[in-house]
Amino acid sequence: xxxxxxxxKLRWRCRRGLLENDIILGRVLExxxxxxNDDEHAQLLTLIxxxxxxxxxxxxxxxxxxxxxxxxxxxTLREARVTP
Amino acid sequence: xxLTIQKYDAVVVGAGGAGMRCALQLARAGxxxxxxxxxxxTRSHTVAAQGGIGASLGNMEEDxxxxxxxxxxxxxxxxxxxxxxxxxxREAPKVVYELEHMGMPFDRNPDGTIYQRxxxxxxxxxxxxxxxxxxxxxxxxxxxxxxxLYQQNVRSNTQFFVxxxxxxxxxxxxxxxxxxxxLEMETGEVSIxxxxxxxxxxxxxxxxxxASTNAYINTGDGLGMAARAGVPLExxxxxxxxxxxxxxxxxxxTEGCRGEGAILRNKDGERFMERxxxxxxxxxxxxxxxxxxxxxxxxxxxxxxxxDYIELDLTHLGAETIMKRLPSVHEIGINFANVxxxxxxxxxxxxxxxxxxxxxxxxxxxxxxxKNGNPSTVVNGFYAIGECSCVSVHGANRLxxxxxxxxxxxxxxxxxxxxxxxLSSKAHKPLPADAGDYSLAxxxxxxxxxxxxxxxxxxxxxxxxxxxxxxxxRTQKSMDEGLVKVLAIAERAEHLSLKxxxxxxxxxxxxxxxxxxxxxxxxxxMTSAAARHESRGAHTVDDYGDTPEHPLGRNxxxxxxxxxxxxxxxxxxxxPVQMKPLTVDSIPPVKRTF
Numbered sequence: 200x201x202x203x204x205x206x207x208k209l210r211w212r213c214r215r216g217l218l219e220n221d222i223i224l225g226r227v228l229e230x231x232x233x234x235x236n237d238d239e240h241a242q243l244l245t246l247i248x249x250x251x252x253x254x255x256x257x258x259x260x261x262x263x264x265x266x267x268x269x270x271x272x273x274x275t276l277r278e279a280r281v282t283p
Numbered sequence: 284x285x286l287t288i289q290k291y292d293a294v295v296v297g298a299g300g301a302g303m304r305c306a307l308q309l310a311r312a313g314x315x316x317x318x319x320x321x322x323x324x325t326r327s328h329t330v331a332a333q334g335g336i337g338a339s340l341g342n343m344e345e346d347x348x349x350x351x352x353x354x355x356x357x358x359x360x361x362x363x364x365x366x367x368x369x370x371x372x373r374e375a376p377k378v379v380y381e382l383e384h385m386g387m388p389f390d391r392n393p394d395g396t397i398y399q400r401x402x403x404x405x406x407x408x409x410x411x412x413x414x415x416x417x418x419x420x421x422x423x424x425x426x427x428x429x430x431x432l433y434q435q436n437v438r439s440n441t442q443f444f445v446x447x448x449x450x451x452x453x454x455x456x457x458x459x460x461x462x463x464x465x466l467e468m469e470t471g472e473v474s475i476x477x478x479x480x481x482x483x484x485x486x487x488x489x490x491x492x493x494a495s496t497n498a499y500i501n502t503g504d505g506l507g508m509a510a511r512a513g514v515p516l517e518x519x520x521x522x523x524x525x526x527x528x529x530x531x532x533x534x535x536x537t538e539g540c541r542g543e544g545a546i547l548r549n550k551d552g553e554r555f556m557e558r559x560x561x562x563x564x565x566x567x568x569x570x571x572x573x574x575x576x577x578x579x580x581x582x583x584x585x586x587x588x589x590x591d592y593i594e595l596d597l598t599h600l601g602a603e604t605i606m607k608r609l610p611s612v613h614e615i616g617i618n619f620a621n622v623x624x625x626x627x628x629x630x631x632x633x634x635x636x637x638x639x640x641x642x643x644x645x646x647x648x649x650x651x652x653x654k655n656g657n658p659s660t661v662v663n664g665f666y667a668i669g670e671c672s673c674v675s676v677h678g679a680n681r682l683x684x685x686x687x688x689x690x691x692x693x694x695x696x697x698x699x700x701x702x703x704x705x706l707s708s709k710a711h712k713p714l715p716a717d718a719g720d721y722s723l724a725x726x727x728x729x730x731x732x733x734x735x736x737x738x739x740x741x742x743x744x745x746x747x748x749x750x751x752x753x754x755x756x757r758t759q760k761s762m763d764e765g766l767v768k769v770l771a772i773a774e775r776a777e778h779l780s781l782k783x784x785x786x787x788x789x790x791x792x793x794x795x796x797x798x799x800x801x802x803x804x805x806x807x808x809m810t811s812a813a814a815r816h817e818s819r820g821a822h823t824v825d826d827y828g829d830t831p832e833h834p835l836g837r838n839x840x841x842x843x844x845x846x847x848x849x850x851x852x853x854x855x856x857x858x859p860v861q862m863k864p865l866t867v868d869s870i871p872p873v874k875r876t877f
Contacts, residue, residue, distance in 0.1 A: 204785065215326050259618055
């Protein structure tokens with residue numbers, strides 16, 4: 200579980216220049232953010248350090264150019280593409 | 284309470300294309316420049332711009348700035364200031380080549396020149412035929428531009444303050460701007476940035492609408508700060524709808540689609556734009572295409588079970604063209620509409636995209652306000668550039684690709700003007716004794732409040748109200764009702780409460796401060812819209828029909844003028860449109876057909 204401060208910071212850093220990323224990251228945080236473990240938190244922090252289009256390429260499934268340890272979070276983000 | 288004070292020659296608020304182009308000009312001249320941004324610079328919303336930068340390079344077919352000038356004046360439905368438009372169109376090739384020399388990876392022709400694609404509203408010979416004028420880097424032009432400018436700024440020692448939110452302008456007793464207050468999110472501390480000049484490049488306020496192509500960061504912070512400091516906002520009733528937002532998602536499909544040949548079809552499969560715009564067809568300007576789509580839907584020819592969207596057909600372009608020229612469109616289709624655009628059309632609707640109005644400025648980026656009978660008196664020390672400003676080159680409707688051009692031309696122009704005024708040798712004007720008090724009081728009020736509503740609940744009500752009453756389809760009755768509702772929501776926003784009152788990275792506090800800015804932008808929009816009794820460009824009101832005296836509902840006799848909205852008293856003034864260009868003949872208003 201993340202602390203309130205960790206979650207708040209993560210939520211802000213998920214604010215992006217691309218609406219596409221805003222929507223997908225927002226969905227994941229809404230559904231699971233409060234229950235992330237340390238490993239999931241670290242994976243997401245790594246991914247959101249990427250440039251917007253690089254991140255979107257990964258989420259869209261057009262690129263697999265991300266660190267191997269982020270596999271699980273990439274799957275989570277890709278699953279969130281399906282409109283609820 | 285004593286606040287930390289940091290001193291700079293220039294403080295730029297916002298690190299999108301305009302802010303970084305201006306900062307680069309200043310830093311290269313050896314000035315001490317700080318750039319504040321809520322997010323990391325390359326995550327600014329400029330990154331989302333897909334289509335290109337408009338410049339009459341003439342690399343594909345004959346083109347020149349006179350044609351670009353004509354298209355911009357006409358596209359803006361004659362509300363744009365023709366001196367500023369001439370300046371922008373003449374400067375366009377220069378700023379594009381400068382960017383090329385900085386390393387911008389433009390698409391190329393086989394002969395090495397910059398590839399240019401056709402775009403909605405771009406014509407040669409004064410509307411006679413479409414012309415390719417958009418200089419692009421695939422469909423990631425904004426991304427390439429932002430990264431190019433960021434790298435150049437780092438090289439030039441621009442100092443970035445990332446995850447800092449500007450709170451308020453500081454004006455002295457003479458009304459001159461002498462700095463800003465800003466909140467460092469990491470610590471929750473407020474500081475003063477004492478500057479010889481402050482430049483706002485904070486982008487638009489597209490998040491005042493529920494259906495928007497804008498990223499969540501676009502909360503109109505510069506507009507809020509300016510309005511609270513007594514500076515009016517100009518032409519805020521004019522919001523551009525992008526014709527091709529993905530139905531039910533808002534995500535934008537670039538106009539480059541239509542440039543490459545995509546076609547809008549109604550439920551009968553008809554290419555209906557042939558009826559409305561026989562010459563430009565699907566490449567007519569955005570407001571015109573949006574209205575035609577709205578008309579098709581209203582008359583029962585929309586697609587889908589609810590007849591509530593239009594289909595954009597790219598299938599005839601072929602997989603190779605789509606994947607080479609429009610790869611992100613393919614991705615967006617898959618991810619937000621469950622559609623493979625190579626094989627089937629994608630559902631689209633007109634979606635809020637761009638704010639034409641903003642903080643009034645002259646062509647040097649200096650903020651201007653009415654004073655002692657002069658409608659354009661300069662506010663010393665205060666500049667605004669990019670989407671947060673209204674210079675006004677976009678008039679009542681922006682021509683596609685003129686947004687990135689606006690950032691480059693006026694970002695550079697503001698920098699050049701400051702350098703020409705020998706800013707480095709000027710002294711800082713003293714800060715007023717109460718410089719930070721107003722901002723501290725706003726934060727203290729939020730921290731001490733209890734029992735009020737949460738910021739996002741109020742913001743969501745605002746967005747729904749704006750969408751209903753100031754969307755693509757406007758009536759006088761609906762706008763009048765909307766104004767009453769928006770003012771009531773603004774009253775609620777005066778009594779927000781925070782769930783989290785901690786200092787460190789308190790996102791709830793930042794969002795509450797953003798809501799205050801959204802409110803100013805929404806009040807300006809709704810008040811200005813309800814008061815403009817005509818149809819012009821993006822402000823299309825169903826009550827004002829097409830008559831010989833008022834073509835398409837436009838009333839030049841009474842309404843060929845700019846709106847100025849003042850936050851204090853929620854009041855309006857008006858100022859004339861500059862119809863005289865710098866060197867050429869004026870283009871007089873005529874009925875806008877395509």
